[in-house]
Amino acid sequence: AQSVAQPEDQVNVAEGNPLTVKCTYSVSGNPYLFWYVQYPNRGLQFLLKYITGDNLVKGSYGFEAEFNKSQTSFHLKKPSALVSDSALYFCAVSPSDYKLSFGAGTTVTVRA
Amino acid sequence: EADIYQTPRYLVIGTGKKITLECSQTMGHDKMYWYQQDPGMELHLIHYSYGVNSTEKGDLSSESTVSRIRTEHFPLTLESARPSHTSQYLCASSGRGPNYGYTFGSGTRLTVV
Numbered sequence: 001a002q003s004v005a006q007p008e009d010q011v012n013v014a015e016g017n018p019l020t021v022k023c024t025y026s027v028s029g030n031p032y033l034f035w036y037v038q039y040p041n042r043g044l045q046f047l048l049k050y051i052t053g054d055n056l057v058k059g060s061y062g063f064e065a066e067f068n069k070s071q072t073s074f075h076l077k078k079p080s081a082l083v084s085d086s087a088l089y090f091c092a093v094s095p096s097d098y099k100l101s102f103g104a105g106t107t108v109t110v111r112a
Numbered sequence: 113e114a115d116i117y118q119t120p121r122y123l124v125i126g127t128g129k130k131i132t133l134e135c136s137q138t139m140g141h142d143k144m145y146w147y148q149q150d151p152g153m154e155l156h157l158i159h160y161s162y163g164v165n166s167t168e169k170g171d172l173s174s175e176s177t178v179s180r181i182r183t184e185h186f187p188l189t190l191e192s193a194r195p196s197h198t199s200q201y202l203c204a205s206s207g208r209g210p211n212y213g214y215t216f217g218s219g220t221r222l223t224v225v
Binding site: 032034036041042043044045046049088090092099100102103104105107 | 118145152153154155157202204216217219
């Protein structure tokens with residue numbers, strides 16, 4: 001069975017500073033990894049995914065994530081955070097049976 | 113531009129009522145999913161479908177039922193709503209192959225009083 005861990009419930013950063021949201025995973029075989037963002041009272045929006053290829057994946061809104069197979073991690077990063085990045089972020093993993101397993105989510109607060 | 117639609121967005125109903133939450137997608141996706149999410153919390157898979165006439169229960173036990181008579185439509189029904197059913201319900205769909213990821217609807221926030 002696959003699983004995802006997001007070790008931080010909350011991340012607080014100042015606007016303009018780098019933002020990192022951590023994610024580790026466990027899955028049999030090659031992982032398909034995803035990041036989603038959720039704004040209040042909305043569904044989830046796709047940010048980026050890793051399937052194969054380059055370990056550094058670039059996504060929407062200036063976000064990127066680095067796949068590290070040896071550490072089984074897929075941390076989300078943004079070089080310079082904006083107040084509008086404040087939201088709930090979910091990491092997810094899928095093996096071959098297509099069902100995504102989501103982490104518990106990390107609330108990001110970017111202060112002006 | 114939404115490709116997956118959920119109605120209603122908000123619903124307040126009395127205990128014991130029967131309700132159906134609608135979910136439709138226009139992408140021709142084979143796979144569809146229902147998640148339950150308390151505000152700001154993790155998502156729990158309650159039902160999924162890999163195609164017409166295929167439905168399976170998810171990881172979290174739920175008193176709801178689903179049907180998949182048409183590819184584009186995946187409604188969720190509660191026969192007798194209770195306050196414990198108060199939550200947000202998110203519908204999602206995905207294309208062929210696990211690398212497509214999910215597209216989510218905007219959700220239905222259900223309150224049972």
